[in-house]
Amino acid sequence: MKIEWIEDFLALIDAGTFSQAAELRHVTQPAFSRRIRQLEDWLGVELIDRSSTRLTLTAHAQTYEAPLRDWLARLYAMRGRMRADAMHGPLAILTTQHTLTVSYLPRLLQYLHDRAPEARLQVRSSDRSDCIQNFQQGQADLLLCSELEGTTLFTSGEGVRRVPLGTEHLIPVCVADRLGNPVFDLENDTHLPLIGYEAGSFLGSVLATPYQLNLQRCYDVELVCETSFTIGIRELTLAGLGISWLPHSLIRADLEAGRLASLQARLGGPRLVVACYCQSGDGNGVSPIDVLWRLINDSPPRA
Structure with missing residues (x-):
């Protein structure tokens, strides 16, 4: 053939x-x-x-x-x-979830390129569960992911190394009016539209309790959209279709510009940790993986 x-x-x-x-x-x-x-x-x-x-x-x-x-x-x-x-020599593969590809990865890649332009790195963006599976199966050398604060994906006894890169807040937000105030009045409104994450997704499970559960206890909640696509949730929120929880790093500019208003004081939100994992090794070699891992452990930009 x-x-x-x-x-x-x-x-x-x-x-x-x-x-x-x-x-x-x-x-x-x-x-x-x-x-x-x-x-x-x-x-x-x-x-x-x-x-x-x-x-x-x-x-x-x-x-x-x-x-x-x-x-x-x-x-x-x-x-x-x-x-x-x-x-050009061997290549290191980093897998990361879609949200971090937009919010944190660009700063990390710039940091790595500035300090080790010769180290070849390929990024593969996917759903968080797929990233974890690819890393476990040896299809990626590095895993960049979000974890709920206080929990870790792997322990040191599982043959991987871990470094935390900072924290990330999930902020409840909605579109702001001309004065910068939320268009939804949490004091007087009884009906609130929610733009949520799929129940089986990582962020869906993180927010299910107590945050969305408390929202459902206090209000007549209408789920207008359910997806694991964080960027899509941001766009729907900016269109005024409902309330959502979004990573602060993703919407920082929207909050500063007054396009979105925070509901954090009333609804709260979880804190996540951005962590990077590497397959175990002595870390003293000159391969791209070793070079990049040393830089990630040195002084990378904080999430």
Whole structure:
């Protein structure tokens, strides 16, 4: 099997006709058709319904088109990483949750780049649970995540090293009026719209009790949106659709500009710790992981 056969098949789907696909692939149409046949022979299934006058994919082709595209993309990405490693040396991988990618990671990356521009680092942003799983499975060297104050993801006996990088408050906020006051009157309003986090998410579990529970006890709460996408919650809050708890570092400028008003005094909010984990090792080497870990333990920007 040749990789170009997969590329031919995907080009055929995108082009819509054999003639246009052959032109895109810079081969004659008969040669292109033979390569599609060779792919079908290797797979042992037909991909094209040749009884139709128009290009029609078989059920097998429709089912496996997306996996083939994903496989090809991952193959070329792996080739790119291998070439980069050969040319520039090994690469350290840091995985972090989406919220920290926006709020804290830019400052940390700038700090690391200023002090060790030669240390190659790749960031992979994902849901917090996926980040933890990737780190545990050895698919990432460093894990940057939020923890509820007083708890830690891993202990020193679990083969990882940890350094706290600062604290982060989850602040209850809503859009502000022209005078900078909350548009929702917590003294007199009985109905309050809530923009919440998914129940199974980390922030959803952190806020469920006592913060949102207390809100539900005191008010008629309407859940207008539930998502784990923190940036989306911020945008919905700025649009005036409800009350939400957001990381202070993410909304600092909004509070200072008077776009959002804090409800912290009335509703409260948890304190989180931003921590970085590293797979265990002696930490005395010259690999990118060791260099970056020493810097993270030195004087990084505070969360």
